[in-house]
Amino acid sequence: MKASQFFISTLKEAPADAEVVSHKLMMRAGMIKRLGAGIYNYMPMGLRVIRKVEAIIREEMNRAGAVELLMPVVQPAELWQETGRFQAYGPELMRVKDRHERDFVIQPTSEEVITDIARQELRSYKQLPKNFFHIQTKFRDERRPRFGVMRGREFTMKDAYSFDRDKEGALKSYQVMYDAYCRIFDRFGLQYRAVAADTGAIGGDASHEFQVIADTGEDALVYCPTSDYAANIELAEALSLLPQRAAPTQPMAKTPTPGKSTCADVAALLGLPLQQTVKSLVLATDEKNEAGDIVKSTVWLLLVRGDHDLNEVKAGKVAGLKAGWRFATVAEIEEHFGCKPGYLGPIKTIKPVQVIADRTVANMADFVCGANEADFHITGVNWGRDLPEPDVVADIRNVVVGDPSPDGKGSLAIQRGIEVGHVFYLGTKYSKAMSANYLDETGKPQPMEMGCYGIGVTRILGAAIEQNHDERGIIWPAAIAPFATVLCPIGYDRSAEVKAAADQLHDELLAAGVDVLLDDRGERPGAMFADWELVGVPLRVVISDRALKEGLLEVQGRRDAEASKVPVAEVVAQVKARLSV
Amino acid sequence: MKASQFFISTLKEAPADAEVVSHKLMMRAGMIKRLGAGIYNYMPMGLRVIRKVEAIIREEMNRAGAVELLMPVVQPAELWQETGRFQAYGPELMRVKDRHERDFVIQPTSEEVITDIARQELRSYKQLPKNFFHIQTKFRDERRPRFGVMRGREFTMKDAYSFDRDKEGALKSYQVMYDAYCRIFDRFGLQYRAVAADTGAIGGDASHEFQVIADTGEDALVYCPTSDYAANIELAEALSLLPQRAAPTQPMAKTPTPGKSTCADVAALLGLPLQQTVKSLVLATDEKNEAGDIVKSTVWLLLVRGDHDLNEVKAGKVAGLKAGWRFATVAEIEEHFGCKPGYLGPIKTIKPVQVIADRTVANMADFVCGANEADFHITGVNWGRDLPEPDVVADIRNVVVGDPSPDGKGSLAIQRGIEVGHVFYLGTKYSKAMSANYLDETGKPQPMEMGCYGIGVTRILGAAIEQNHDERGIIWPAAIAPFATVLCPIGYDRSAEVKAAADQLHDELLAAGVDVLLDDRGERPGAMFADWELVGVPLRVVISDRALKEGLLEVQGRRDAEASKVPVAEVVAQVKARLSV
Known part of the structure; x- marks a missing residue:
């Protein structure tokens, strides 16, 4: 073209x-x-x-x-009503009425x-x-x-x-x-x-999700470089980082931590590793009657190690939370813990709460947690000795880089996708x-x-x-580039030789099955090259009087640092080879 | 496939x-x-x-x-509002609001x-x-x-x-x-x-409209078989069938036509050719003030020959009707003509009306029209002598088969499209x-x-x-058939020879660029043939043990009365030739 x-x-x-x-x-x-x-x-x-x-x-x-x-x-909405999705889908489903006031949807997907x-x-x-x-x-x-x-x-x-x-x-x-x-x-x-x-x-x-690797991706992909384990962050299983629980070595002690409401701040204040602290997150579940009114709420305390993050999808799989959960309100927290968030912990709650410990937390000893009293934490806490065993032990955290792979074949790495x-x-x-x-x-x-x-x-x-670009523009893989090759003649409108060579190469490449564009706009070389680097065409062939005199054309891949000079007669073969046509 | x-x-x-x-x-x-x-x-x-x-x-x-x-x-509706079509388009335009209550349309076309x-x-x-x-x-x-x-x-x-x-x-x-x-x-x-x-x-x-010719078409296409004139019925120009008006030969006379309210009935009753009668159609136009209220209505009497039909598109092009017209109400008709529809005519209306005569009507002499009195018509009517010349003479009728072509090069024919x-x-x-x-x-x-x-x-x-079918089903032109050729093996699952020949022919035809389907379902021949005749595949090749023994296959076009036996080695060439591949 x-x-x-x-x-x-x-x-x-x-x-x-x-x-x-x-x-x-x-x-x-x-x-x-x-x-x-x-x-x-x-x-x-x-x-x-x-x-x-x-x-x-x-x-x-x-x-x-x-x-x-x-x-x-x-x-038609009828089918979407059969599966209940006409109501359940939420505002992302574009609903529309026809002239007879019948309901329709503009399809987001077509299961129905x-x-x-x-x-x-x-x-x-x-x-x-x-x-x-x-x-x-x-x-x-x-x-x-x-x-x-x-x-x-x-x-x-x-x-x-x-x-x-x-x-x-x-x-x-x-x-x-x-x-x-x-x-x-x-x-x-x-x-x-x-x-x-x-x-x-x-x-x-x-x-399975198919994820294109890109630093700018919204999703975290977990994989094991030494095995074929790969899962998204919601699913990737986090094993306990502590194979078994050590015996207590410290007495339990309440420690002032004024204004230090995060694990990182507390660890820094106390000169302890972050891995010694435990983070408290409070969720709630509601039981409803047939009329949909809430008849009972239960408060859950979820514990993950201070350097770990709660995985909400995993939390939703814990028995008792499967039917749906929400974060507890500040009022519910104060009612159950007698304390504002930032200093919460599993010891001495005012009202009973269900304690769910992450697998790693369940094996921690001498750990630090909130004292359920503003500006205080407790150090040297030990399961069994200072508080009952957790009600539930489960995988409720995101994996982090270096975690053991669940298949036992290495350590986990994380990419964006x-x-x-x-x-x-x-x-x-x-x-x-x-x-x-x-x-x-x-x-x-x-x-x-x-x-x-x-x-x-x-x-x-x-x-x-997102995966393939540089400061000059896009770098398309050849298979999906708008054009696989662009011909850039210098002086197409001035030089009969350049025009003839460009036209001939265009026709030969087309005949060879190469999706080629001949830039016959008569732009200056700088502007022309910049356009095609921006558009991201994988291969460029420059046809100039100067090179033609030596019987050569300049072929340059979009990622190449510089062009290589190729004898005119070999250009088609080289283009085909580079594009694997 | x-x-x-x-x-x-x-x-x-x-x-x-x-x-x-x-x-x-x-x-x-x-x-x-x-x-x-x-x-x-x-x-x-x-x-x-x-x-x-x-x-x-x-x-x-x-x-x-x-x-x-x-x-x-x-x-987005905004663009459609710029051209006024968001309002003007009518209920055929599917309008929809997004979650933010912004207006959108589901495109019927994309000019905006x-x-x-x-x-x-x-x-x-x-x-x-x-x-x-x-x-x-x-x-x-x-x-x-x-x-x-x-x-x-x-x-x-x-x-x-x-x-x-x-x-x-x-x-x-x-x-x-x-x-x-x-x-x-x-x-x-x-x-x-x-x-x-x-x-x-x-x-x-x-x-220009591109019309596929079909007897079942909704549109009437007018063309001249001896020239390249072609127009749809709305546009095709109707010349006067009477080059000039003849001199009156009859006196005007009121004639009882009890219950005869159509031109055909009147002509039959009076023993006159239908071409001697004139049909009256009453339209109205309204003038509105700025508030949109009707301040004045005008009544128009349109006259076409008894064997002709009014062309509403052409009527809308007459000066005075261009801004829009409607059929007059019965009340308006009675008010202006003092008579119910069926016996109307241009002579002696109670209130003045604008008379628009078709070109042919304007040249008629001694014609028959309604008497503006129930159950009466008038014969021997002549322009100038019995009533004033029409206010407007215009082409306001549909052409009919045999009319002179507007380009003067023959007579018009009509097809459906x-x-x-x-x-x-x-x-x-x-x-x-x-x-x-x-x-x-x-x-x-x-x-x-x-x-x-x-x-x-x-x-x-x-x-x-609609254009290409028979009692057995569809007959696709090869270029747009779902498959250009179907291979129907008899006993594909029973006979190794049939299977081998069918598979080989399938591969050869594919390689030759023929869009071929091999029916490997194992259906009985009757059901299999009926399916492909219904689907309308243009060429069928039957592969049977019996024919194979003679080294032949049966090739049959969808319109062919019977199959022709073709040597196996020539089938690919013959299929290609018949499909012009």
């Missing part, structure tokens, strides 16, 4: 509302154009990337035996519609397994859309849904998708990690709610076992840029 | 709500599945057709120099958004002309969605928008699109006609409303001249089927 037939619109400065680098660079490179909060026009340069991302996804989904269909953007299709179309065990996918526009009315395409409201997603006879089959379908996702992300040319993720109410261990894909075993949640049954060999109806598998198509663009 | 990797779901009977043949066949062939009124899931078989239609459109749009982008489905992009991106005459297009989901909240994808609510449309410096440039861009559309519809393999269409308030002659594309010169309607200006050579801002160009992607499917 020639630039004159395309639309190129680059900016020197990013708009002020662009907060992250991918957003800034996509705006500057003319890939997206803001239409409203979290709603973007995909400009020609950006759309080319989307189409390449979609094509790779589509090919690998087909290869994995999934069948493409297309479900509507606007979906695909399950409706499946219950009509998949009647017999002979038709299973089946996996349907579509690539469609989604809408989520985010409270605070930001970061460009990373957290937009309207976006493109590939979502797939598998239907199986039983859990065993569903887990096979899950594995097929997991493998397909690995191929997809491999082909994107992105560094990524598939990490185990929480399965919530479904249970089981079949949920951007979630761009998710494979999830759904079980019978939707099929039971919507009576999506098949008939087994005996003619008996059985609920189909489902899985769902998403890839955020437009989000891939942002994640790829 | 093999059928076992795909999803095939055919029905013996169409659902009761499917009214037209294309809707019935798409449902039966498993191409679409109803989700709600006018909202369909595109099942795998239907999506394949959509993708082929889209690919052809995309290729030809690119070839014509248009640049693809993607504008959002959910669009593209003009917003253009006013930001196209600043200089040097950037013009430019043509942007996208292929995107649209929503129109039709009052009565029906006919499947022909009048759905959610549908896919390709819409393109051109921007030019001046009208001359815009008309050039228009012609480029017109030509591209011809290539697109040629490639679809559909019989179509581009007909001139009304331009409404814009004026000018640059509006389904509108699937439209090219339209917009002028500066949107650019002026939204201040979309470019700077000319002198630095002066000028409004861009625009055109818009739509193709109903999903509607193409319905139109293609």
Whole structure:
């Protein structure tokens, strides 16, 4: 393609509302154009990337035996009412009424519609397994859309849904998708990690997030460099750092710690390691009657080591907290502990509380905790001697770098990542709610076992840029670059030789299957090079009179420090080799 | 592809709500599945057709120099308020509020958004002309969605928008699109006609509808078989059928016509040709004051020959009716004519009315019209002698078959058609409303001249089927068939020879670029053939032990009366030749 037939619109400065680098660079490179909060026009340069991302996804989904269909953007509310999600989804679900005042949603995802299709179309065990996918526009009315395409409201997603006879089959379908996702992300040319993720109410261990590695990512990915253990921070298991509890060596003693309400301050004041302190967090649970009124509240004291952080997802899995918890109010805290937050501890509470100790805390000896008296802590505290054993011992903290890997094969490391894909075993949640049954060999109806598998198509663009950029702009992997190669002739409109060489190379590269753009705009070299470095085209070929006289062209990869001179006749082969076309 | 990797779901009977043949066949062939009124899931078989239609459109749009982008489905109301369409569009425009109670629309079309992009991106005459297009989901909240994808609510449309410096440039861009559309519809393999269409308030002659010819079409297409004149019925010009008015030969006479209120009945009663009668239609226009109250109404009598029909679009172009008209009420009619409808005429009205005569009526002599007295008509009426000349003479009727072509090159014929594309010169309607200006050579801002160009992607499917089907099912043109060729092995699971031959032919055809499906489901021949005739695959190759023994396979086109036996080695070449691959 020639630039004159395309639309190129680059900016020197990013708009002020662009907060992250991918957003800034996509705006500057003319890939997206803001239409409203979290709603973007995909400009020609950006759309080319989307189409390449979609094509790779589509090919690998087909290869994995999934069948493409297309479900509507606007979906009747009735189906969403069958699963209860019309009410439960919250304000992110864009609801709309038609001219007859009937309720619809603008789809954020399509479990209901695909399950409706499946219950009509998949009647017999002979038709299973089946996996349907579509690539469609989604809408989520985010409270605070930001970061460009990373957290937009309207976006493109590939979502797939598998239907199986039983859990065993569903887990096979899950594995097929997991493998397909690995191929997809491999082909994107992105560094990524598939990490185990929480399965919530479904249970089981079949949920993986596909995370693009980037320092700017919102998610923490835990992995073991010496094994294949990988999980997101919500799920990654924290073992006890103390294999067993040591015997007490200190007497319990109340110590003044005026104004020192954090573990770090207390440790510093007392000259103790932070690892000797225990952090207190107070949660509450409510029992409600049938009318929804709270009839009883229970207060829970959660203890983690001073250098550790509470993991709220893990807390929610502790018996007694599974039905939902909240942080306790200051009034509840003062009522139970007789003390304001900052000096709380498990000893001598006014009213009884349920004590949940993290695995490490449960094995600590001679530890420091709040005295339940303002400006005082207690040192030399020991389980059994100074207070009863905790009511519950559980993994309730985030892992930290250096923790032992749960598989026993090394120490944990942590990276930042951007979630761009998710494979999830759904079980019978939707099929039971919507009576999506098949008939087994005996003619008996059985609920189909489902899985769902998403890839955020437009989000891939942002994640790829967060991972691959420098001070000059984007650095696209070749497979998803808007153009794989750009030809930059110097003096295209002045030199017949340059024009002829550029046109010929353009045609030869096209014929060789290289997605090439010839910049025939007649820009000055500096501006032209800056544009393509900003846009992030992986390979640039400069055609100039000077080099042509020696029979050479200059080929430079986007990450190369300098260009290499290549004989004209070898350029096509070298470009193909470098792009692996 | 093999059928076992795909999803095939055919029905013996169409659902009761499917009214037209294309809707019935798409449902039966498993191409679409109803989700709600006018909202369909595109099942795998239907999506394949959509993708082929889209690919052809995309290729030809690119070839014509248009640049693809993607504008959002959910669009902020602000832009639609700038052009006044947020209010003016009526209930077909699906309006929605986000969580912050801000107004949005679900796009039915994208003039506002593209003009917003253009006013930001196209600043200089040097950037013009430019043509942007996208292929995107649209929503129109039709009052009565029906006919499947022909009048759905959610549908896919390709819409393109051109921007030019001046009208001359815009008309050039228009012609480029017109030509591209011809290539697109040629490639679809559909019989179509581009007909001139009304331009409404814009004026000018640059509006063409691309109509797929089908007896079941809603639109009447007027054309001259011996010239290139073609227009839709709203626009097609009706010349006077009487070159000049004959001299009166009869006296005017009131004649009893009891109960005969139609021209046909009157002509039959009086033994006169219908062409001797004149039909009266009464319209009214209202003048309003600034508060919107009607301050004055005017009554208009429109006269067309008894065998002709009023053309409401043409009536709306008559001076005095341009600002909008309505049919008169019975009360207004009785007040002005002293008579109920059915016996009205231009002679002796009680109150004065404005008389608009069709061109033919204006040249009639000795004609018959109502007497403005119930159960009476007048014969032998002559302009000038019995009543004043009409206030206005204008083309206000639909043309009929056999009318002289306006270009003087023959007689008009009429076909039925389904509108699937439209090219339209917009002028500066949107650019002026939204201040979309470019700077000319002198630095002066000028409004861009625009055109818009739509193709109903999903509607193409319905139109293609209305045109191409028989009692057994759909007959797709090869270019847009879900599969171009189907291989039907008899006993794929029983005969190793059949399986080997089918597998090999499948691979060879794929390698030759033929979009082939191998039906490996193991269905009985009758059911298998019926499925593919219903789905409408253009070419079928039957592989059977019996024919293989003679070294032959049976090749049959969907329209062929019978199969021809082809030597195995020649099948690939013959399939390619028949599909023009």
